[in-house]
Amino acid sequence: MTDSLKAFISLRMASRFSGPGKPRTADDWLHLEWDLANLFSGAPVNEEDLFAGRSTEVKRILEAVVERSRHVILYGERGVGKTSLSNIFWRRYNTMLKSMLVARVQADPSDNFTSLWNKAIDELASTARQSDRYDLTPLDTNTSMDNPDIVRRELQKCRADATPIIIIDEYDKLSDGNARLLTANVIKYLYDYSANVTIILVGVAEDIVSLIEDHQSIDRAISQIKLNRMSDFELNEVIDKRLSKTVMKISGDARWTIVTLSRGLPYFTQMLGKYSAVQAAKRRSLKIDVEDVEAAMDTFIVDSEEKMQEAYRKATESNQKDNFFKQVLLACALAKTDQFGFFTPTDVIQPYSAIVGKKKTHAHFQRHLTEFISETRGKILIRRGGERQYRFRFSDPMMQPFVIIRGIQERLIDPQSRKRLLEQEQPGLPIGS
Ligand SMILES: Nc1ncnc2c1ncn2[C@@H]1O[C@H](COP(=O)(O)OP(=O)(O)OP(=O)(O)O)[C@@H](O)[C@H]1O
Ligand SMILES: [Mg+2]
Structure with a gap:
């Protein structure tokens, strides 16, 4: 290992979320920048103390x-925090419920x-083995999970x-209709036999009808939890x-500015938070200001x-001058929406008028x-x-x-106009310092 690599690794290991006090040397500031970039990573949240809001859904x-x-x-829109919630909800009481064994798998289009279900059973068995609780779930991973009864x-x-x-x-990526139908059957059978396993299906969907085949047959067995965009309060917590x-x-x-620009999607809060904080550190300031967000x-x-x-x-290109595709698209993004993200042409009038x-x-x-809405514009x-x-x-x-x-x-x-239009969308924002 080269000396510079060793130095880099020791710097990385020592540097976890910076200690107290103002950085003094150029190296200190560099540490801080790395820490900030790491902290606001944009990956699904895996640590309880970085997880914001969502207490109703956790409950x-x-x-x-x-x-x-x-x-x-x-279920819910893309990017609202479904994976993060499913990573975290059980950690909150894990010390109380020692018998909890959580297996997480991802469906993919080829499944x-x-x-x-082979993946799911293997994962559950492996989680039990890793936590030395194989006695709780003595599963046979050699049996092929060919039908719902075997599962x-x-x-x-x-x-x-x-x-x-x-x-x-x-789960929305599972394209095999038969696999979806049989998975609904697994849930139905586990319910009928009163088994103590909980199945949690997570996916991008507007409603569960598009996620679950034959959902009426399992309605009684399931809690449908729609994850909405985060409130301003929750984004502040992020x-x-x-x-x-x-x-x-x-x-x-x-x-x-960060919260209103995020439109309820925590990914943007994290990304803008990261770039703004790094920008502030680059100008040797410990306070993120609006100029840092602009640069971010x-x-x-x-x-x-x-x-x-x-x-x-693709959506905005045009050979004609004065085509206004960018302006209309921006007006659509700023238009007032209902709780499902839909706006009407009337909602576009005000922001469009303000823009032009x-x-x-x-x-x-x-x-x-x-x-x-055409193929040509993606x-x-x-x-x-x-x-x-x-x-x-927006699709x-x-x-x-x-x-x-x-x-x-x-x-x-x-x-x-920008301030006014961003503001009207999210009126109750608490302003912190
Ligand atoms: N409760 C939360 N607190 C803090 N950050 C969050 C929270 N929920 C989500 N995030 C952040 O939002 C982003 C999207 O989260 P996540 O990947 O969990 O969403 P998702 O709904 O699973 O997305 P997709 O539909 O693409 O699978 C990530 O950057 C994640 O760190
Ligand atoms: Mg996800």
Whole structure:
């Protein structure tokens, strides 16, 4: 191992969320920057003390776990925090419920029923072995899980005092319809036989109908938990939980800007939080200010996923000058929505008028909306409802904050209107310091 590599590793090991006091040397500041980048990583949360909010949902899942033969469908938009919640909810009471054994697997498009359930049973057995509690779940991992009865019989081997939980994440990616139908049967059989295993299916969906085949047959056996976007209060907590592990502070305006730009999606709070904090450290300040958030937007756009960049380019490119695709898309991202993220063309009028600085009507952007739902523009929006009652939504919710940040960064909107439009969407934001 080279000396520089050794030095790097020892620096990394020593540097976990910076100690108290102001950094003195250039090395101290570098440590701080690394720590901040690590802390706001953007990966699903795996540590209880970094997990913000969601107490109602945690309680509901735990109630289902404790109740015999109840199972959970945890669903919601992409990026709202489903994986993080399923990683964390059980840790809160893990010391009390020592018999809890949690196996987490991910479904993937190539899975069929047998491969999915072989994975789940293997994972549960391996979790039990790792925690030296094989006695609680004496499973036979050599049996192929070919049908729901075999799975049910295997899971019934779990001891009565065990609390086994199987989490199947990314369940929406399971494309095999038969596998979905048979998995619903597993839940039904476990319910009918009053087995003490809890199955938690996690996936991206607007409603459970699109996630579960034949859901009526298992309605009584399941708790449906829809994970909504985070409230402003919860997003503030995302910032606070992380910053409290460092010496950094944040101004009220900087905090407000990060939270309102995030549109309820914690990924953006983390990313903007990270880039802003690193930016503040780069200018040798321990307080994140609004100028750091502005700089963070630029870094975010440069570093953001290629997928988002490409979707934005496809949706807004045009050979014609004055085509206004970017402005209309930004107005859509700023439009008032219902709780499911849908807006009507009427909701677009006000932000669009503010962006272009003139009073506008439907007629000025009708064509753009129709194009946004087309293949040519990458179906950046989806449309629901009948004519005259059309409602639109970003097909990928993550694109909504992206379009806002990109629009601000490209100066499509003046600072005054921007503040007003961001504000009206989220009126009750507590301003911290
Ligand atoms: N309760 C929380 N506290 C703090 N950060 C969170 C919380 N929930 C989610 N996050 C952050 O939000 C981002 C998205 O979280 P996560 O991956 O859990 O969402 P998801 O709904 O599973 O996404 P996908 O639909 O893409 O699978 C991550 O950066 C994660 O760290
Ligand atoms: Mg996930």
